[in-house]
Amino acid sequence: MKRGQKCTLTATEGVRNDTCFQGTVPDYYVDAQSVEDIQKSLRFAQQHKLPITVKNTGHDYRGGSAGVNTFAIWTHNFAPDPVITENFTPDGCPGPVGPVVTYHAGQIGTHLYSSLQGTGYMSVAGSCSTVGPSGGWVAGGGHGIFAPSFGLGVDNAQQMKVVLPNGTYVTANRCQNQDIFFALRGGGGGTFGVVTETTTLLHKDQEFSFVFLQMPVQDVRAANEILVANAERWSDEGFGGLYGVTGIEPGSNIIFLGYNANLNLNETKATLKPLTDYLQSLPGSESMLLEFKTQPNQYAAQNDPALLALLLPEAGVSLTRSSRLVPKKNFQTADGQKAIVDALMANKFGWGAVIASPTNYTLAESDQPGGPGEASVSPAWRDSMWHLTYGTNWDPADPVATSPEALATMFQEISEAMDPMRAITPGAGAYQNEADVYEPDAIGSFWGEKNYARLLAIKKQLDPDNLMSCWNCIGWDVNDERHECYLNVRGIGPSN
Ligand SMILES: Cc1cc2nc3c(=O)[nH]c(=O)nc-3n(C[C@H](O)[C@H](O)[C@H](O)COP(=O)(O)OP(=O)(O)OC[C@H]3O[C@@H](n4cnc5c(N)ncnc54)[C@H](O)[C@@H]3O)c2cc1C
Structure with missing residues (x-):
């Protein structure tokens, strides 16, 4: 049993002077750089019945790119120019x-x-x-x-x-x-x-209007109310990016980072006026960071310092999340908006709404349900406005924070924090790539029952021995040795 084994690897100090255990890190890796490398690796694994994991960047929040006693295929160096x-x-x-x-x-x-x-x-x-x-x-x-x-x-x-x-x-x-x-x-x-x-x-390629705003707010509920009340309009107008409030305590930061290909800069300023006017009316508004500009192309948009500052610090950090795809209909009545704000205020971690659903995109006829190009993502993506996330992190070198008991409490808290939002969005989904490790209804949330049934049949046909597997993946076995390091949280986890 490898649960509780760790390696005190910190982002700033490297490995501390301590014993490093293997934990969930696979025993063997192939540095696969061609189709042939991958074919040989998979055939070798089949021949020896080796459990397989695949790793590319290692960004998987749920640990899918590692596994106890697995044979890993590492694809990072298979990257000729696009x-x-x-x-x-x-x-x-x-x-x-x-x-x-x-x-x-x-x-x-x-x-x-x-x-x-x-x-x-x-x-x-x-x-x-x-x-x-x-x-x-x-x-x-x-x-x-x-x-x-x-x-x-x-x-x-x-x-x-x-x-x-x-x-x-x-x-x-x-x-x-x-x-x-x-x-x-x-x-x-x-x-x-x-x-x-x-x-x-x-x-x-094209120009994008861009806005970045950040300011501490004392009345967090009021800030949430403004964001929720305007959410549908901003989505309809084509914003991408994210916004949210970093906590529920007074002094938490409201953040809005948005891109828009449909609105010019003046239109962008005008549509954000309810928010900027409100913030500018507050004491302390001189501390507000507010930037409007035109990004000349995608490259500039993706490399904006505000975006990089917001996202890149997450890489290499011990972090876990929970997710909910919040349907558009929940935003369309006063009662619905109040319920969303209540749910946000019931969560102590702060929130970020990624404006990620394809609200301004028409799904091609071929990709509609039943069509030859149908995708297996949760159908909830198609009528949601927010991919809402809560997140928390810990110091991997802190012996107290990394004890199994402390980690179990933390994973349980981040999972339960989403329960009020789950309760007001029955039948909606979650984004599997940024989801709760212990998502209570993984099948319904990540794929929906219909997609899941088709996926499971495909999985059984392609990989009858289930050699390629990961946590909460199609056809997984919770008691598979590769998941030995996972905890049992909310009744989900290895039985040993
Ligand atoms: C800092 C950060 C920022 C993020 N930002 C975004 C974002 O903007 N948008 C978004 O949608 N998601 C985002 N995510 C989530 C991200 O999409 C997932 O973590 C995703 O699984 C990463 O894929 P990867 O191949 O880079 O990582 P890995 O951890 O290497 O792989 C993830 C999963 O894919 C499998 N896999 C990898 N390569 C292959 C392959 N060639 N064939 C088959 N399976 C493979 C692995 O086995 C594992 O199960 C972010 C995550 C982090 C940590």
């Missing part, structure tokens, strides 16, 4: 879909954005540019600052190549291997095979 194709026809399809970019398993957002800079094109990928767009990002859904207008990662993917668990290399798209294409776009990473490359739509 390739643009002007008029791309997916294999087996009757005609072209338009301009696309193809990138491999180890590519990260930073390289994708810089390779598109100056081409006149932009592409959806993570707000945080260190995330792997061909790895867990697209496998879980994939949101970013432009998802409200251009769709999720799964909507933009035109073709994916994957080595299946038995070593077979296949190409999946809307015209062939549709079941696999469905599973790879929302079914979750590390489950259906190792994706080697993703081909995704390009859009004409």
Whole structure:
């Protein structure tokens, strides 16, 4: 039993003078840099019945890219330069879909954005540019600052190549291997095979209006009320980005970081006036950070210092989250808005609403439920306005904070904090990539029962021995040895 084993690795000091245990870190890694490397690794694992994990950037909040006593395929170095194709026809399809970019398993957002800079094109990928767009990002859904207008990662993917668990290399798209294409776009990473490359739509690059606002507020409820009351209008107007309040205590910071391709700078200022006027009327408003500007293109937008300052400190930090996709209908009545504010005020961690749902994006006919391009993400994405997140972190080198008991309390608290929001959004979902490790209704929240049933059937066909698996992934076994380090929280966890 490896639970409680740790390695006092800190972001600032490195490894402390202490014993480092293996914990959940796999015993063996293959540094896979080609399709052949991945095929050989998977065939070897099949031959020896080795449990497999796949790691790209290691950003997985739920630990899916590691596992006790697993054989790990590390894809980080499989990252040749992205390739643009002007008029791309997916294999087996009757005609072209338009301009696309193809990138491999180890590519990260930073390289994708810089390779598109100056081409006149932009592409959806993570707000945080260190995330792997061909790895867990697209496998879980994939949101970013432009998802409200251009769709999720799964909507933009035109073709994916994957080595299946038995070593077979296949190409999946809307015209062939549709079941696999469905599973790879929302079914979750590390489950259906190792994706080697993703081909995704390009859009004409453009200017974006940008706003960044930050200020401490004494009356947190009033600040929440303004954000909730305006939320639907801001979403309808096409904002991407995020906003929220960092806590419930007086002095918590209200933050708004928004991008808009539909509104010019004056229109952006005008639509935010209820918020900026309110904040400017408060004592202490001179401490407000407020910046409006035009971002000339995606590269500038993704590299804005305010965005980087907000997101990058999360990388390499011990952090856990809970998530809820909050439906649009909850914002449409006064009672609904009050209930949202009450739920936000019942949570001590502070909140961030990622404006990530594709509210300004029309799902193509082929991608509607039952269509050949249907994705397996929770249908809740399609009528939600917020991907609401709560988060908390801990110091991995603190012996008290990292005891199993302290961690169990923390994971339980962040999970339970979302319960009031779950209660007022029955049937809604959560974003599996940024979800509660101990999500009470993982199947209903991440996929919905219908998608789940199809995914499970595909999983059983592709990987009957369940060698590729991870926590809360399709077909997982909670008592699998690879999950030995997980705790038992809210009745979810290994029975030993
Ligand atoms: C700092 C930070 C910022 C984030 N920002 C965003 C954001 O802006 N938008 C967003 O949507 N999400 C965001 N996320 C969540 C992110 O999408 C998930 O953590 C995602 O799973 C990361 O995928 P990865 O491949 O980079 O990471 P990894 O941890 O390496 O992999 C994640 C999962 O995918 C599997 N996997 C990786 N590569 C492959 C492959 N080639 N084939 C099959 N399975 C694979 C792994 O086994 C694991 O289960 C963020 C996370 C962090 C930590």
